[in-house]
Amino acid sequence: MSTPERLIESTRELLWERGYVGTSPKAILERAGAGQGSMYHHFKGKPDLALAAIRRTAEELRATAAGVLDGPGTPYERIEAYLRRERDVLRGCPVGRLTMDPDVIASAELREPVDETLDWIRERLAGIVEEGKEQGQFGAELDGEEIAATILATVQGGYVLARASGSPGAFDAGVRGLLSLLSPRSPMSSR
Amino acid sequence: MSTPERLIESTRELLWERGYVGTSPKAILERAGAGQGSMYHHFKGKPDLALAAIRRTAEELRATAAGVLDGPGTPYERIEAYLRRERDVLRGCPVGRLTMDPDVIASAELREPVDETLDWIRERLAGIVEEGKEQGQFGAELDGEEIAATILATVQGGYVLARASGSPGAFDAGVRGLLSLLSPRSPMSSR
DNA sequence: GTCTATATGCGGATAGAC
């Protein structure tokens, strides 16, 4: 792997583990096995390198989500697949955690890929919910955009609960609870 | 206000704004209008002061939540009151945000009040859901603990979505979505 | 491109005067 590549990958790991404020150039260099000169040759500084890292992480998360959301199955099944997909729960969301970083939120450039990614997932979920409504799998009284926000928030908040307790249990409980609320009525019945 | 008081209050504010890693003793002292000596006279160091601040914030959040959850109304109404209570959404949750702080999670002592508080709210919510089931307001197929986790996760995740987008809209949307899913069936009807 | 040297200031804390 090239030096810039190793720098970006090391930064991605550290941003996930420690956030932007908690990540120092020195730690990045040690992990990447590079010297100071390399980093400042390829990147303008910490914010510039972080931007490259965040963009890649955001891209990757979108791809992962798309893989599940575009999969086979009914709308409910695809949402279930999204909620139950394998996750390293205690590590948290590599994108969502950045929203708690004051320096990320303060920078329009750093915040943009975060916002865009979560928004993209939300829109995809909203479309699937609307699809489910058309098929009668979800009640007509539900609002796709709202339910999408609920689904994504449950995931993001699930990470918070899990990390607080030091165990993934609360994440899984939240997901099961949401799935029970979303559980499709039998075909042709109405509320 | 006494000097230790001012130190604790300043620390609480900074922990909320910038997290543990992003908060320096120097910043605390400036905000509190105190000198280095005062801080190290009253507290053993940054972790000790942070512990006092976190405990107080946790206590305060429990009290606020209790005020709403113990209020009047049906179980659904109390949950709605909890979800819709006034919040400074873009600031995030002063307790939940600490779960993204690596140094807080790494310290059993600092993590404890965070864990305890979120767990306490979860248990209270679970009890209210069970109450609602007994009264036929919620379906018997729902699990109190799971729904409680979903509710709390929706709130915690709502903060994430709102901060990502720079606007409270997504928080509110997630709450409305959840309320529509929880919406009680008319009395005496069954699923 | 990568390395080592160097720089300024902050993070976190101790010592001891008042």
Added chain:
DNA sequence: GTCTATCCGCATATAGAC
């Protein structure tokens, strides 16, 4: 109790040699 002085090392970056 509070202040100032002082400490060591890290955070972040620049300069210039190889």
